[in-house]
Amino acid sequence: MDYLEIVGGQKLSGSVLISGAKNAALPIIAATILSDKKVTLTNLPNVVDIRTLLSLLTMLGGEVDHSETIAHINNGSINSTKAVYEIVSQMRASILVLGPLLARFGECEVSLPGGCAIGQRPIDLHLRALEAMGAHIEIKGGYVRAEAKDGLKGAKIIFDKITVGGTENIVMAAALAHGQSTIINAAIEPEVVQLCEMIRDAGVDIQGIGTNELIIEGTCGKPLEFKTVEIIPDRIEAGTYLCAGAITNSVITLNKVNNNHIRTSIDKLESMGCSFELTDDSITILPSKTLKPVNLITTEYPGFPTDMQAQFMAVAALAEGESVIEERLFENRFMHVSELNRLGADIWLKGSVSAVKGVEKLFAADVMATDLRASSALVLAALVAEGTTNVRRIYHLDRGYDDLEGKLTKLGANICRKKESK
Ligand code: EPZ
Secondary structure: OEEEEEEOOOOOOEEEEOOEOHHHHHHHHHHHHHEOOEEEEEOOOOOHHHHHHHHHHHHHOOEEEEEOOEEEEEHHHOOOOEEOHHHHOOOHHHHHHHHHHHHHHOEEEEEOOOOEOOEOOOOHHHHHHHHHOOOEEEEEOOEEEEEOOOOOEOOEEEOOOOOHHHHHHHHHHHHOOEOEEEEEOOOOOHHHHHHHHHHHOOOOEEEOOOOOEEEEEOOOOOOEOOOOEEOOEOHHHHHHHHHHHHHOOOOEEEEOOOHHHHHHHHHHHHHOOOEEEEOOOEEEEEOOOOOOOOEEEEOOOOOEOHHHHHHHHHHHOOOOOEEEEEOOOOOOOOOHHHHHHHOOOEEEEEOOEEEEEOOOOOEOOEEEOOOHHHHHHHHHHHHHOEOEEEEEOOHHHHHHOOOHHHHHHHOOOEEEEEEOOO
16 A cells, blocks of 8 residues: 655645546536536546546446547446445445436446444435435345336425535436426535536526435436536645644645635634735745644535534644534544644544644654545644654545645655555
C-alpha cells in the first residue's frame, strides 16, 4: 500500500486549480442511465470513485469513453440491471444507480452498500420513497431487488430527515415516473441542484430547484436526452485547501471555485482570524499568525458541512484556546481524533462533541488514514508537524482528492508518495 511522506514546516505559496466535485459527478454519472443516447460530462475529477462508477456502467453494458476529466457515455446499450457487490462494496455511492435503473428498466438488483468508517449509512429512506412510488422492494442475499413492472408512479415523498443520496435517487426515479412527484424535506446541496438542473435541461419539468420542496413531472418512462454537463467545482476540496493555507499560515489562491458554495468555511476561518480576497471564480486566503478557537456544529447545507469537520479540527488543534466541534450527521466521524492526538494534538471526545485544546506545536509520527476526509485532516496536520510524518492507507485519499500530493507540491509542500516495503 502507498503512503505519503510529509516533512512539516514548509510555508506554501502560489495557486491551486480546484477540480470538479466528486459528490456532484457521482449522481450525474448515475443519471446518465436515464438516457439511451450519448451524453458528455466535462470537468470530472480524476479520482478513484469516478472510475469505479464509470466501470459499473460498463459492467451493465453501457458504453464509456473516459479520459482524465471528460467522459462520453451512451447507456443505450445497457443489457444488465444488476449492480454487483464487488463494485458497490468499493464505493457505497453506487446505490445511486438504484433509482435510475428502476425508473428506466422497471427492475434492478443493487448490492446493499454496507456501512463505512464514519457510520452505518442506512438506505431505508431511499427504499421507503421508492415503495411510495409503487416499487416492490425485497432485500435478499445482501441485494436490494426492486421491481416496478408498470413503471414508477408519481407520489408525495416526505423525507423524515434530509438525505443527499436519498434526494438524488428519488429525483432521478421521479424524472421518468408516470405523473407528478413532490419531494418534501429535500436536500439542497449544490450537487443536488446541479443534478436537478441537468434533468430539467433534458426537458423534465422540475419546480423548486434549490429549495426543500421539489415538484417533478415524470416523462412516463420516456428516456431523456441530456445536454453536455460541466461538473461544478469541488467545495470540499476548496475548503480543504483553505485550511491548508490557514494551518501553514500561508497566502495561497484557489482558482476555479464557486465561492457561494464555501461560505460557511470562509465564515468560520474568518472567525479564527483569517481574511480573504475573492473574485468571481477565485479566492485568496490571507492567514492569521495566531488562530482563534472556533465552535462548529455540522449540519445540512447551507450549514457547516460534515465533510469539512475533520479538516477544521486539524486547524483548531493549533488555535490559541479551546474549540468545540459537534458532529450531528454521522455517528462515528471522529476517527481522525486519535491519529491527530498521536501528532501531539489535545482533543477530547464526549459522544458527538469534541473539545480541541489548542497546542503550541505538533510533532511528526506515523499515522493511519481511516476515511476520506480524516485522511486530508492528517495531511494538513503533517504539513506543520515538526519532522517527517508518514500518512498510511492513503487509498482513502485517492477516492476523493484529485492529485492532492501533486497540488500540494506545486504549492511548496515537502510531500511525496512512497510504497510500503514488502
Ligand atoms: C452524501 O452522503 C455525501 N456523499 C457524503 O460525503 C456527505 O458526508 C453526506 O452526503 C452528508 O452531506 C456523496 O455525495 C457521494 P445522507 P449520503 O444520505 O448521501 C442518514 C464524502 O466525504 N440516512 O445525506 O450517504 C445517514 O445515516 C462523503 O465525500 C438515513 O438514516 O448522506 C446520515 O446520518 C462522506 N437513512 C444522514 O442521513 C437513509 O436512507 C445524512 O446522510 C439515508 C441517510
